[in-house]
Amino acid sequence: MPASATLTISISSHSLPELPEVENVRRALQPVMEGARFEKVVAHRPDLRVAFPARFATRLTGETVLRLRRRGKYLVADLSSHETLLMHLGMSGSFRIDFTTPGSFHYPRGAARAHDHVVFHMSSGAKITFNDPRRFGLMDLIATEMLPEHRVFRFLGPEPLAAEFDAAVLARVARGKKTTLKAALSDQRVIAGLGNIYASEALYHARLSPLRRASTIATRGGTPRDTARRLVAAIRKVLNEAVERGAAPEGGGDAGADAAHRFSVYDREGRRCRRRACRGVIRRIVQTGRSTFYCPVCQV
C-alpha cells in the first residue's frame, strides 16, 4: 500500500472511562507506545482540567516509552528520561491511532477533528491523537521517582484487580467511614478505579444497599465480615467482565448497545430486577450529586 495510506482505530468506550475502559485503552496503546519514541508532539490546546506542564512537547520529544501502566483510572507511561507521563481521560477523553506503513517518511494523515488536543507521532509509525470534548482530562509530566508522592497517587486507594485486594483490605479502608457505601466505593481514596457506574453495579451484585454506612462492612473482632467478602467478589466480577467485554472485537453493528443491556442496574430505572424470583423494580436516587441505581428488594 502507498506510504500515505493510513488505518484509523478509535479507542473510545461507549460508557464513561472507569477502570475497565481505561484498561482497554491501555491495552490498545501498549503495542504502539511501549518501546517507541516520541518523534513529534503537538499540543493544540494545553488547557485541559489541569494545564499542561512547562515545555510539555519538548520534554516528551525524543524520549522512549519504557512501559505503559495503569493505576486506577490513570494511564502511566514511564519514559527513558526518568519522567513519567500521566494521562487521565476525564469523562469524555478518547484516543485515535492512525497507522502508516513502517519505515514511511510520511506521518500518517488522519484528518484532525474537533477537540483534538494532543498528538503523539511515535517511532512505531502510529499517530496517537487525544480527543476530549469536555476537557476534564489531564496530562502531566512528573519525575518518576516522585510519582508515589504526587498529589494524584499519594492518597489513591488499592487496586481492586490486584491479588492483594481482599476482604481484609476492603474492611480496612472502609473502617470508620460514616459516609454511604455508594459514596465510599466511588471515592478514589477508598478504591482506585471504580466510578459511578461500577459502584452501583458492584453493590447490586453484592446485594448490598448503596445507602448503608460504609463502616458496616468493616471487620468485627478482627474477622472480615461476609459482606466485605461479597463486595470484593462483586467488584472483581463487574470490573473483570467489563474489561473482557471491552476487549472483545466490536462489530455486529450493535456497537451502540445501550446501557440497559450492558448493565444490571445502571440506567435501568423502572425496569425489573434481573435476579431470578426477585420482583423488585430498579430505583434511581441521587447520592452526593450523582445517580445511584439499585434494587430496593434484594439489596439490603
Add this chain to the structure above:
DNA sequence: ACACGGACCTGAAGGC
C-alpha cells in the same frame, strides 16, 4: 483527609 455540595465543561436529549 471528615464529609458534602458546587464548579468546571460540552454534547445529547427533552420540552414547548
Add this chain to the structure above:
DNA sequence: TGCCTTCAGGTCCGTG
C-alpha cells in the same frame, strides 16, 4: 423547526 433548559459525571476546591 428551533431555541432553550436540563442532565451526565471525575475530580478539585471551598465550606461546614
